[in-house]
Amino acid sequence: VKAILPVPVRPQEVSQLAASFNELLTAINQNAEQEREFTSNAAHELRTPIAAIRSHVQLLERRSADHPEIIPRSIHFIGEESLRMQKLVDSLLTLSRADRGTLKLVSFDLTAIVHETIEEERAVLQQPLNVKVATGVQVFGNAESVQQILAAIMENAGKYSPADQPITIELTADTERVQLTIADLGIGITDEDKARIFDRFYRVDSARTREIGGTGLGLAIVAQLVKINQSDIQVMDNHPQGSQFIMTFPPTTSSVETAPK
Ligand code: ADP
Secondary structure, rough: OOOOOOOOOOOHHHHHHHHHHHHHHHHHHHHHHHHHHHHHHHHHHHHHHHHHHHHHHHHHHHHHOOHHHHOOOHHHHHHHHHHHHHHHHHHHHHHHHHOOOOOEEEEEEEHHHHHHHHHHHHHOOOOOEEOOOOEOEEEEEOOOHHHHHHHHHHHHHOOOOOOOOEEEEEEEOOOEEEEEEOOOOOOOOHHHHHHOOOOOOOOOOOHHHHHHHOOOOOHHHEEEEEEEHOEEEEEEOOOOOOOEEEEOOOOHHHHHHHOOO
């Protein structure tokens, strides 16, 4: 197109336009930077188990003929490290799906989902569970992802608290809101870390956390799924110790549910 038509504008409009353009550019740059950081973190996290697997394979190649006693230990390591890689890749895929934000939201029975998840987690958690769940609570969201959120937070509660300290799961509902709380009596989270634990790959830098192991992606996935469910999640101190995660659902539109067909 050759002809450029003059568009009459006021100087104020030009500066407003320039300001919004700059804002947009800053947002795009920040996004690109975050993507670069994410890819580099993911590559770094995958590199560690790959290096461990390769070194054990080399060890087996060089020494297993003369020293067959090393075989079981190396095979064990290779198994452990490949499991770690699998968990990481699974988490990355879940996160990428959640980023696309294409989940179907419908009204569902939250009480049933909470009980179902508790029964599944009871099998893997060592801690006793203290369950206070309101009956017949309906919310709007995606049941499968809510189950995933609850499982991830319960598993963290299990990882970061002693085996003999109970984990409390509480579901309350009134006309204002529906709240799902998971409280543990574990190591707790400092205020500084509370602001960062939902970041991708963030893990609290303490000896305890390093010892326990994890990817630092669990809560990042939770945050993304919570967003897709148009809900909210907060982390607070529990008393006398530990942490509690509180997920708040938007009020249920029960009139839609009960409307005659
Ligand atoms: P990870 O795989 O490391 O558990 P998450 O994203 O699930 O990754 O959690 C991020 C960090 O938040 C953890 O490394 C841990 O330091 C901290 N954290 C999460 N849940 C709890 C909890 N219930 N109590 C104490 N710290 C927790």
